Amino acid sequence: MQDTSIKARLIDAGKTLFADRGYAGASVREICKAADASSTMIHHYFGTKEGLFNAIIDEFTAATFDVPLRLISKPPKTAEEMRLRLEMFISETFRALIAQAPVFRILVRENRGFVGGARYHEGFAGYLKEAQNAGFVDADLEVELITGMVLDRLGNQIMYAATMKGDGKTVLNDEAYAEEWLAANTRVLLFGLAGQARSSRL
Helix, strand or coil, X not given: CHHHHHHHHHHHHHHHXXXXXXXXXXXXXXXXXXXXXXXXXXXXXXXXXXXXXXXXXXHHHHHHHHHHHHHCCCCCXXXXXXXXXXXXXXXXXXXXXXXXXXXXXXXHHHCCCCHHHHHHHHHHHHHHHXXXXXXXXXXXXXHHHHHHHHHHHHHHHHHHHHHCCCXXXXXXXXXXXXXXXXXHHHHHHXXXXXXXXXXXXX
């Protein structure tokens, strides 16, 4: 139990310090001090600081992308099913990004690519291509561009909220506002500003 607790504390301390100071600015000594662990524990559990960083990203990937990707793992049979799954996919991604906001800040700050991000885009693009083949999505759309646009829109709101000063409402501090923001942006992402909600395809 003690070992598990130390490992979890190191991961939590790494999340906080990497988010606040960046990867280069957070030392092994500082991380261990924040975790109330001896300076040898990062080597014991993760090998190096880079190993700790990778463990944090792996945890983020599973927590953020596994559930949304399962929602779109099968081709849609109808236009209504396609839209419903996309709505759930966007909602689950947004909720996961909110829960994992400190780690998302690390990824943006460090500007590092990671396997989980590529898997997310590939799974999303694959679902949209299946929907295109079934006639549920405009055949002229470049689905690879759509996947980036969706994650960028959700991610940018998380970053804005994380860096906003003052007492204004954000998706990170106000649940009602987060619901309102998500609903409005989901409608735009799925149906566009012209309101294509009644159409049989996107």
